[in-house]
Amino acid sequence: MTANNSIDEVFRAEWSRLVAVLVRDFGDLELAEDCAQDAFAQANQKWGSSVGVPDKPAAWLTTTARRKALDTLRRSSTYKDKLAEIEVRARRGPERTAGGELIDERLTLLLGCCHPALNLEAQVALTLRLVAGLTTRQIARAFLIEEDTMGKRISRAKAKIRQAAIPFDPVDTEVLRYRLAAVQHVIYLIFNEGHSSHGDEALVRGDLCDEAVWLAGLLARLVPEDAEVHGLHSLILLIDARRSTRVDAEGLPILLEDQDRCEWDRVKIEEGLSALGRAIEKGPVGGFGLQALLASLHATARTFAATDWARIVSTYDLLLEVDDTPVVRLNRAIALSYAEGPQAGLDAIEPLKDDLDGYVYLHSATAELLHRVGDDLGAIASFERSLECAPSEAERKFLERRLNALGA
Amino acid sequence: MKYALLLYSSEAAGPQTEEEMAEEMPKWFGFTEELNQAGKNHGGEALLPVATATTVQVRDGSRITTDGPFAETKEVLGGFYIIEASDLDEAMAWAEKVPSAPYGSVEIRPIMEIPGA
Numbered sequence: 424m425t426a427n428n429s430i431d432e433v434f435r436a437e438w439s440r441l442v443a444v445l446v447r448d449f450g451d452l453e454l455a456e457d458c459a460q461d462a463f464a465q466a467n468q469k470w471g472s473s474v475g476v477p478d479k480p481a482a483w484l485t486t487t488a489r490r491k492a493l494d495t496l497r498r499s500s501t502y503k504d505k506l507a508e509i510e511v512r513a514r515r516g517p518e519r520t521a522g523g524e525l526i527d528e529r530l531t532l533l534l535g536c537c538h539p540a541l542n543l544e545a546q547v548a549l550t551l552r553l554v555a556g557l558t559t560r561q562i563a564r565a566f567l568i569e570e571d572t573m574g575k576r577i578s579r580a581k582a583k584i585r586q587a588a589i590p591f592d593p594v595d596t597e598v599l600r601y602r603l604a605a606v607q608h609v610i611y612l613i614f615n616e617g618h619s620s621h622g623d624e625a626l627v628r629g630d631l632c633d634e635a636v637w638l639a640g641l642l643a644r645l646v647p648e649d650a651e652v653h654g655l656h657s658l659i660l661l662i663d664a665r666r667s668t669r670v671d672a673e674g675l676p677i678l679l680e681d682q683d684r685c686e687w688d689r690v691k692i693e694e695g696l697s698a699l700g701r702a703i704e705k706g707p708v709g710g711f712g713l714q715a716l717l718a719s720l721h722a723t724a725r726t727f728a729a730t731d732w733a734r735i736v737s738t739y740d741l742l743l744e745v746d747d748t749p750v751v752r753l754n755r756a757i758a759l760s761y762a763e764g765p766q767a768g769l770d771a772i773e774p775l776k777d778d779l780d781g782y783v784y785l786h787s788a789t790a791e792l793l794h795r796v797g798d799d800l801g802a803i804a805s806f807e808r809s810l811e812c813a814p815s816e817a818e819r820k821f822l823e824r825r826l827n828a829l830g831a
Numbered sequence: 832m833k834y835a836l837l838l839y840s841s842e843a844a845g846p847q848t849e850e851e852m853a854e855e856m857p858k859w860f861g862f863t864e865e866l867n868q869a870g871k872n873h874g875g876e877a878l879l880p881v882a883t884a885t886t887v888q889v890r891d892g893s894r895i896t897t898d899g900p901f902a903e904t905k906e907v908l909g910g911f912y913i914i915e916a917s918d919l920d921e922a923m924a925w926a927e928k929v930p931s932a933p934y935g936s937v938e939i940r941p942i943m944e945i946p947g948a
Contacts, residue, residue, distance in 0.1 A: 542898035542899070545898070582882065582883075583898075587879070587883040588918040588941065589919045
């Protein structure tokens with residue numbers, strides 16, 4: 424292992440902890456971020472040259488960053504006013520729950536970044552910057568916007584946190600439950616951003632999938648008693664396991680049935696299945712857990728034909744109990760077409776047509792089913808209709824390719 | 832009779848820089864002093880910019896939080912409270928209890944701390 428590699432690993436493991444401890448001790452996001460960054464810059468210089476990474480890098484980083492924070496504060500005009508507060512905070516040390524259990528500062532940091540008084544874009548950006556440790560430039564690239572725009576987004580969010588006094592303090596168990604949902608939503612969104620990109624974009628945005636996998640794993644370690652965080656972790660791992668088989672050389676999507684299952688990432692599938700096991704063990708399984716269960720049924724099927732479609736349909740029925748949306752119903756209808764035949768699928772899609780009239784996949788799924796019952800003219804009409812629903816560039820090419828295959 | 836004077840303006844209008852602000856401040860102190868002298872001042876505050884606003888609503892018994900001001904076009908200002916809270920979470924918890932929260936919106940705006948005022 425090279426020295427650089429191991430500095431990267433220390434950064435990965437320690438960045439969020441360091442920022443979180445500094446936020447806890449100094450109550451100032453900007454200061455925490457600056458000092459954590461400074462400590463890592465110093466570490467890079469020191470460890471990169473000759474010394475190598477010390478035995479306890481975390482302790483060195485914390486001491487260095489704390490010293491920097493105190494220096495910075497001493498030079499500020501409000502130091503005297505703040506001194507008492509800082510001393511109280513520093514003496515308090517790690518926070519505990521009402522039951523006396525230690526609360527990891529990183530959970531507090533995550534919850535703060537995903538505070539409901541911040542808009543979703545700001546929550547995503549702050550989570551990637553402060554918890555995952557991405558630079559503003561990296562986040563901007565991943566979201567395909569100018570670095571300057573992303574920089575402004577992040578500073579606006581920080582200004583609101585400061586001016587409106589959004590707390591980065593531990594929350595009690597009852598509040599944790601609904602605030603966790605926001606964190607899960609943000610992590611899922613980060614994953615989806617990376618996952619739904621195609622072609623050249625995917626090269627850049629695939630990083631977001633890695634970040635989401637890492638964040639979901641972190642959250643699962645921080646709140647191990649919660650079933651849904653394991654469900655989310657499992658779902659992301661199981662879907663991400665198919666990453667390299669999802670698009671072809673031209674960047675066009677490859678349908679699940681045409682994906683090369685030998686290329687699926689076995690390690691991620693195993694990790695995803697263990698996470699799913701933990702979700703089921705903790706229970707009750709929620710929306711993410713049920714979606715993970717669906718993903719696991721695909722991940723463990725040796726071939727598309729060998730998929731346990733009946734079980735997939737019954738899992739969709741459970742999912743509808745917690746998340747009854749037309750899109751879930753559409754996916755259930757597609758599964759039903761494999762369990763009971765394409766006509767059953769078409770019958771199940773029929774009542775969704777009003778709600779999903781502008782949805783690309785309603786029409787493309789209908790087209791595939793019509794093709795399977797032998798109605799190619801109907802299939803062509805449905806593919807043409809799906810092209811009118813503003814598909815992405817890759818989706819459009821894919822749909823046109825399907826149309827060509829039908830001789831249209 | 833008591834009246835509330837509600838001050839509206841575009842954030843792009845009025846003093847923008849710190850110098851311009853410093854120039855205008857005496858007018859505000861002067862007006863406040865005039866009210867005080869006349870015995871007519873029953874309180875007032877400057878609010879932080881609208882970017883610091885958070886809106887709380889209660890729908891189907893659950894709190895909905897939005898970043899920013901979020902009054903429906905038909906919603907009009909019906910009243911206000913000035914509260915002391917240790918942070919935004921506490922302010923949001925009070926906002927949720929406002930009796931109109933289940934059918935209206937409660938916008939939370941931090942109050943500006945004016946040094947020496």
